[in-house]
Amino acid sequence: MTTEPGAGLAPLSRARGVAAMLAADTASAGAGITVEVTGPGQARAQMTVTGNMINGHGTCHGGYLFLLADTAFACACNTHQYMTFAAAASIVFTAPVRVGETLTAVAVERSRYGRNGVYDVTVIRDTDEVVAEFRGQSRMTSVPLPGEGGDGAHA
Amino acid sequence: MTTEPGAGLAPLSRARGVAAMLAADTASAGAGITVEVTGPGQARAQMTVTGNMINGHGTCHGGYLFLLADTAFACACNTHQYMTFAAAASIVFTAPVRVGETLTAVAVERSRYGRNGVYDVTVIRDTDEVVAEFRGQSRMTSVPLPGEGGDGAHA
Amino acid sequence: MTTEPGAGLAPLSRARGVAAMLAADTASAGAGITVEVTGPGQARAQMTVTGNMINGHGTCHGGYLFLLADTAFACACNTHQYMTFAAAASIVFTAPVRVGETLTAVAVERSRYGRNGVYDVTVIRDTDEVVAEFRGQSRMTSVPLPGEGGDGAHA
Amino acid sequence: MTTEPGAGLAPLSRARGVAAMLAADTASAGAGITVEVTGPGQARAQMTVTGNMINGHGTCHGGYLFLLADTAFACACNTHQYMTFAAAASIVFTAPVRVGETLTAVAVERSRYGRNGVYDVTVIRDTDEVVAEFRGQSRMTSVPLPGEGGDGAHA
Numbered sequence A, B, C, D: 001m002t003t004e005p006g007a008g009l010a011p012l013s014r015a016r017g018v019a020a021m022l023a024a025d026t027a028s029a030g031a032g033i034t035v036e037v038t039g040p041g042q043a044r045a046q047m048t049v050t051g052n053m054i055n056g057h058g059t060c061h062g063g064y065l066f067l068l069a070d071t072a073f074a075c076a077c078n079t080h081q082y083m084t085f086a087a088a089a090s091i092v093f094t095a096p097v098r099v100g101e102t103l104t105a106v107a108v109e110r111s112r113y114g115r116n117g118v119y120d121v122t123v124i125r126d127t128d129e130v131v132a133e134f135r136g137q138s139r140m141t142s143v144p145l146p147g148e149g150g151d152g153a154h155a
Helices: A011-023 A026-030 A062-077 B011-023 B026-030 B062-077 C011-023 C026-030 C062-077 D011-023 D026-030 D062-077
Strands: A034-039 A042-048 A082-093 A102-113 A116-124 A130-144 B034-039 B042-048 B082-093 B102-113 B116-124 B130-144 C034-039 C042-048 C082-093 C102-113 C116-124 C130-144 D034-039 D042-048 D082-093 D102-113 D116-124 D130-144
Touching: A011 A034, A011 A062, A026 A062, A026 B062, A034 A062, A042 A062, A062 A082, A062 A102, A062 A116, A062 A130, A062 B026, A062 B062, A062 B082, A082 B062, A102 A130, A102 D116, A102 D130, A116 D102, A130 D102, A130 D130, B011 B034, B011 B062, B026 B062, B034 B062, B042 B062, B062 B082, B062 B102, B062 B116, B062 B130, B102 B130, B102 C116, B102 C130, B116 C102, B130 C102, B130 C130, C011 C034, C011 C062, C026 C062, C026 D062, C034 C062, C042 C062, C062 C082, C062 C102, C062 C116, C062 C130, C062 D026, C062 D062, C062 D082, C082 D062, C102 C130, D011 D034, D011 D062, D026 D062, D034 D062, D042 D062, D062 D082, D062 D102, D062 D116, D062 D130, D102 D130
Parallel strands: none
Antiparallel strands: A034 A042, A042 A102, A082 A130, A082 B082, A102 A116, A116 A130, B034 B042, B042 B102, B082 B130, B102 B116, B116 B130, C034 C042, C042 C102, C082 C130, C082 D082, C102 C116, C116 C130, D034 D042, D042 D102, D082 D130, D102 D116, D116 D130
C-alpha cells in the first residue's frame, strides 16, 4: 500500500478516536478494563480479576481473558482513523489465573494488507508470566471513527 | 483409544458433573447464560444480549460472544467424567449482534484423541442466522469432576 | 443474503469451474491428490502418503496434511461461480500418519456471510480415524471462475 | 518453570539435534527448503517457489507456504533437546506469491508452559513484505532428539 490510511494522523487524533469508541464500550467498562493507546497499532489494557469472572474450575473464565485481549486488539486496530472490526481471533491459554490478579494485555500490529490486519495480544500477570496468547484478524471499513474529522471515503 | 474415559457414564451423572461445574461459574451466571447438556460431548447454551455487553461500535462485544461459546464448549467437553480445560480456541465473527437478541450456542464434539479434544460451537440468533463459528481444543486432567464418584486415576 | 451468488448454478458448471482450477494446480497434482466435488460447498480429496512427504520425526509432514486439506477447502469454496481465495486457516493434528497410508479430506461449508465463508475439513485415514481437523476462512472475488460463463460482476 | 528443559544446552548441540531431524525430513528437502537455527527457540527457513508449487489461481499454493512455515516452526521448537511435535497451527495469508520468488520464514518463540509452546512464524518475500503470518502450538515429548546425548527422562 503506497498511501497508508491514517498514516499522517496526529497522536492526539488517534487517542480521540479510540477514546470515543471506549466511551461506548459498556462491556469493557463493566469489567473494569482501562486502556492506553501506546502508538499506531498498539495498545495496553488492564483488568483485575474479580469474583464475578470465575469459571466452573475456580479460575478466571476464558471469556474474560478473551474480553480483555479483544478490547486491547480493538483499540490497537482502531488507531488508523477508520472504523475497524474484529473478523476473527484465536487464543491459547497458557496458565490459570486467580481472583485478585491484575492482568495486562499488550497489543501489537503484526501486518496490515489492504483493509485487513493481524494483531497479537500477549496477556501477562504482574510477575510478567504469560497467561494467554491472542491473535486477531481485523477488517477496516470506510467509515471514519467517531471523534475523527475524517478525510472522506477511504479507497 | 479402546476404552474411552466416561464411556459408560449414565446421562444423569454427566449432567450432575456439569451442573456442579456450572454452579461455580460466576462469569456465565453474571451473563445470564443457561446451559443444557444434550448428550456426551454436546451442549447448548443461551444468552440474551443486554446493554452491558456492548462494544465501542454499538454491537455485542466479541468477549461476550466468546464467553457464551466457551461456556457451551466447557460443558460439552466436561461430559466425560474428568475435569477438562480449554487449551485454546478460535472464533470467526460472521454477523453483528444487537442488544435484546437471544443467542444460542450449539456445541458438538468433532474429535477426541488421547486426553485432547476438538469441539465446534456454532452461535446462532433466533432467525437461525449464524453469528459466530467457534472451535475449541480441550485437555483432560486425571481429576474426577465434582459430583462424579470417579473411578480412580484416568489412564 | 437474499440472492446467493452461484445459487442457481448447475452441478455440471460447478464441477467445470473446479476442474479448470484443478488442472492448473501443480502442487496438488505433484502430491497425487484427486478431488471430487460432492455438492455446493462440498468436496472430498484423497492423497496417498509417499516417502517424499515425511518430516524429521518419520511421519507425514504437517505441510502435506495441510496441502491435502487446503485443496479440498479450495475446491469446496470455489463451487459458487466466482474465484475465491483462502484468507486464513487453522489445523489441529490429532494422530501421526505413516508412509503408505491413504487419506481422505472431507470439506463442508459451515457458514457464508457477504463475500466470506467458513469451511471445515476433516482428514481421516482408511480406518475412519481422524488425523487432522482443518478450518478455513475464504474470501470471494468478483471474477468469474475459468470455465464459468459468469453472469457479470458479483455485487 | 524453574528448570527449563534444554536450558544449558550448547549451541552446537541444539544445531546437531535439529540437523539430524532435518536430514530425515524428505518433505522439506523436496521443496528445496534450507534452515538455519539462530538461537534457542528460533529458526529461519528459506524456499524458492517453483512451477510445481502452484495452486489453481496461479499463485503459490497455501500448502507450500504452510510447509515452509511449519518447517521453521519445527526447527525452532526442537531446539530444547526433546522431540517436540506440532499440535496445531494457524496461518493468515496476507499476499499472493508468484513462481520464482524466494521466501524467508522467521520463527520465534512466544511462550513456553509445561510441555507446551507457542511459536510465531512470519513469512516474507525479498522486499520484506509479509506474505503469511503463522502461529504454531507445540507439545514436547520425553524422548531425547536423535543426535542429542539426552539426560534421561524429562520431568
